[in-house]
Amino acid sequence: xxxxxxxxQAMVDARVEEFRDQARRRLAGELTEDQFKPLRLMNxxxxxxxxxxxxxxxxxxxxxxxxxxxxxxxxRKYDRGYGHFTTRQNIxxxxxxxxxxxxxxxxxxxxxxxxxxxxxxxxxxxxxxQYAGVAADEITDPRPWAELLRQWSSFHxxxxxxxxxxxxxxxxxxxxxxxxxxxxxxxELVERDGRIxxxxxxxxGMGRTPMVAPEIRDFVEEDELxxxxxxxxxxxxxxxxxxxxxxxxxxxxxxxxxxxEYRRQVEEEFAHMRQLGIQPPTEELDRIRxxxxxxVYETGLPEEVDRSDPDFALWLDRNVLPHKQPGYAIxxxxxxxxxxxxxxxxxxxxxxxxxxxxxxxxxxxxVTHAQNIVLPYVKKxxxxxxxxxxxxAGLGTANLDRISDMxxxxxxxxxxxxxxxxxxxxxxxxxxxxxxxxxxxxxxxxLKISGxxxxxxxxxxxxxxxxxxxxxGTENYQLLLGGSGAEDCSLGAxxxxxxxxxxxxxxxxxxxxxxxxxxxxGERFLDTYRRLGMAPFKEAIYG
Amino acid sequence: xxxLTGNDLASGDVIWWTGKGWSRHIGEAVDVGDExxxxxAREEQAxxxxxxxxxxxxxxxxxxxxxxxxxxxxxSGPTVRTDLAxxxxxxxxxx
Ligand code: SF4
Numbered sequence: 001x002x003x004x005x006x007x008x009q010a011m012v013d014a015r016v017e018e019f020r021d022q023a024r025r026r027l028a029g030e031l032t033e034d035q036f037k038p039l040r041l042m043n044x045x046x047x048x049x050x051x052x053x054x055x056x057x058x059x060x061x062x063x064x065x066x067x068x069x070x071x072x073x074x075x076r077k078y079d080r081g082y083g084h085f086t087t088r089q090n091i092x093x094x095x096x097x098x099x100x101x102x103x104x105x106x107x108x109x110x111x112x113x114x115x116x117x118x119x120x121x122x123x124x125x126x127x128x129x130q131y132a133g134v135a136a137d138e139i140t141d142p143r144p145w146a147e148l149l150r151q152w153s154s155f156h157x158x159x160x161x162x163x164x165x166x167x168x169x170x171x172x173x174x175x176x177x178x179x180x181x182x183x184x185x186x187x188e189l190v191e192r193d194g195r196i197x198x199x200x201x202x203x204x205g206m207g208r209t210p211m212v213a214p215e216i217r218d219f220v221e222e223d224e225l226x227x228x229x230x231x232x233x234x235x236x237x238x239x240x241x242x243x244x245x246x247x248x249x250x251x252x253x254x255x256x257x258x259x260x261e262y263r264r265q266v267e268e269e270f271a272h273m274r275q276l277g278i279q280p281p282t283e284e285l286d287r288i289r290x291x292x293x294x295x296v297y298e299t300g301l302p303e304e305v306d307r308s309d310p311d312f313a314l315w316l317d318r319n320v321l322p323h324k325q326p327g328y329a330i331x332x333x334x335x336x337x338x339x340x341x342x343x344x345x346x347x348x349x350x351x352x353x354x355x356x357x358x359x360x361x362x363x364x365x366x367v368t369h370a371q372n373i374v375l376p377y378v379k380k381x382x383x384x385x386x387x388x389x390x391x392x393a394g395l396g397t398a399n400l401d402r403i404s405d406m407x408x409x410x411x412x413x414x415x416x417x418x419x420x421x422x423x424x425x426x427x428x429x430x431x432x433x434x435x436x437x438x439x440x441x442x443x444x445x446x447l448k449i450s451g452x453x454x455x456x457x458x459x460x461x462x463x464x465x466x467x468x469x470x471x472x473g474t475e476n477y478q479l480l481l482g483g484s485g486a487e488d489c490s491l492g493a494x495x496x497x498x499x500x501x502x503x504x505x506x507x508x509x510x511x512x513x514x515x516x517x518x519x520x521x522g523e524r525f526l527d528t529y530r531r532l533g534m535a536p537f538k539e540a541i542y543g
Numbered sequence: 544x545x546x547l548t549g550n551d552l553a554s555g556d557v558i559w560w561t562g563k564g565w566s567r568h569i570g571e572a573v574d575v576g577d578e579x580x581x582x583x584a585r586e587e588q589a590x591x592x593x594x595x596x597x598x599x600x601x602x603x604x605x606x607x608x609x610x611x612x613x614x615x616x617x618x619s620g621p622t623v624r625t626d627l628a629x630x631x632x633x634x635x636x637x638x
Contacts, residue, residue, distance in 0.1 A: 026552075027552065027553060027590075029590050033587075033593055033594060047550060047555065047593070047594060049557075049613070049616065049617055050555075050556075050557055050617065050620060050621065051550070051554070051555035051556060051557075052555040080627055094621075095555075095627075096555065097553060097554045097555060098552065098553055098554070098555060099553045099554070341623055341624075412612065412613060412616055413616065413621040413622055413623050413624075414621060416613075418613075421616075421622065421623075423623045424622065424623060427623070473610065473611055473612065474612070474636070475612065475636075
């Protein structure tokens with residue numbers, strides 16, 4: 001894992017002191033809320049429905065046990081004993097006091113963490129594959145690139161006031177586990193003629209106008225990638241719509257210019273950037289790479305796992321994935337207990353996950369965009385003891401990629417932008433399908449819920465998506481089918497008129513019953529939907 | 544009726560205007576009639592409230608009830624964490 005050098009630490013420490021002074025001036029009345037709001041947002045501090053909310057950056061979802069314990073400490077000392085892991089691989093706290101915020105940032109800085117650029121019209125946390133470094137299908141570890149881009153984008157003076165927020169994702173396998181093409185820029189590291197470089201996709205995103213990012217270049221050499229991204233951002237910064245917030249994302253620019261024209265402008269700018277020599281020296285990427293060198297794996301470890309405990313065996317089948325190293329496994333810890341709040345974890349649970357990582361996963365954890373936690377380096381021989389401890393703490397739910405492993409944004413229970421609640425719907429769906437046994441029969445089904453059009457809950461990318469809307473002051477839910485955030489990326493289509501909270505649960509059951517009746521060998525819900533099209537599902541849902 | 548609400552500047556708590564000051568309990572809120580804007584200007588200036596605004600509500604047997612669900616959830620707390628709610632008895636969805 002990357003460790004701060006003296007520059008990183010000095011920057012973060014200086015920001016804490018700057019914010020301490022800004023908060024003091026606000027509390028003393030020297031700053032108005034209008035003056036203070038952009039300053040607090042630059043430090044991830046929002047004002048939400050019930051209190052201030054602090055969003056802490058987890059760079060490309062990577063945490064050490066020490067950092068994880070700090071997240072528990074903050075939940076316990078400054079919040080109400082829990083935190084919420086988000087689809088941006090970050091964590092949010094819902095009950096923060098302004099007067100505590102500078103101390104929280106100071107505590108975070110002691111473990112090389114912060115909340116900088118988790119809000120505002122800047123380049124946000126770089127996201128990546130939660131299995132980076134351990135997935136058998138990756139061609140290289142994407143984390144050094146993600147870290148290079150983190151450093152490049154942190155406090156980048158030219159990109160601090162972009163037309164709108166900007167999200168970048170880096171993956172390194174053909175299997176997309178990070179919704180790469182639904183980012184403003186998506187990078188897929190690929191190999192060509194023995195060299196590593198990046199395929200570049202630009203102009204993806206969800207929200208009001210969802211778009212799958214088109215490819216704008218099939219290969220950028222690694223020693224030119226920063227210059228190329230600089231060119232992409234420059235064109236956007238210059239021509240992105242600043243007159244209309246709803247048209248300000250890069251996806252609208254790419255769409256309005258057309259991919260070819262956007263690409264042409266980027267190439268022109270890229271030619272110029274090359275001459276400027278702004279590309280960091282390759283030694284810098286090598287320096288960063290050294291932090292992500294593969295660990296010294298033990299060899300000769302047993303492959304066999306005793307499956308005699310049926311609950312454990314179920315969890316093994318659902319939540320444990322193959323590792324590229326013999327004798328090791330990747331453990332997914334579901335933060336989706338049936339009837340629980342997707343993505344929430346208590347301080348005690350966060351501490352337990354930190355302890356397990358320290359003892360059994362080379363001190364490392366990952367946050368996934370599906371709001372779960374990963375232990376990436378687990379010896380198979382340790383799986384049973386890990387599961388027992390997780391299970392005892394309410395973290396042993398065996399439902400990875402099943403219907404109850406759903407993404408849900410905070411919705412109207414916490415979010416001031418929401419139209420409708422997300423969490424109660426998520427809970428009802430999980431209870432219904434876990435209770436009637438259909439979850440098991442259905443198999444993989446990615447369900448995603450957003451409480452408003454901003455789509456933090458990725459509803460466009462759900463095999464089944466739910467969007468909360470406000471219908472004359474009451475909560476109403478639109479249903480979408482056929483989305484995917486994976487390598488077969490697609491956007492869901494709305495089925496028709498919306499539903500009440502209970503109505504949408506019934507509608508999903510009718511859609512999944514049709515799937516169970518019509519599926520062919522090996523088909524997931526998404527595959528059957530794609531084969532049959534919307535019409536029979538509509539018929540089943542609305543009858 | 545019209546209520547005034549906002550957040551406490553330092554703690555961020557949701558607060559309601561009681562006629563004499565601010566309370567975390569909507570049950571203590573009073574109808575401000577046409578006085579809302581004047582009170583808000585004065586109270587924000589004195590930093591006794593942050594990001595304050597006027598809310599339409601009706602008087603019910605159990606106290607003032609905002610018309611919009613968002614304000615009812617603000618008054619009650621998260622409906623999925625009633626252990627943290629300040630007033631879990633507020634009907635979120637009206638009959
Ligand atoms: S999707 Fe809407 S309701 Fe959900 S967290 Fe984002 S802004 Fe809030």
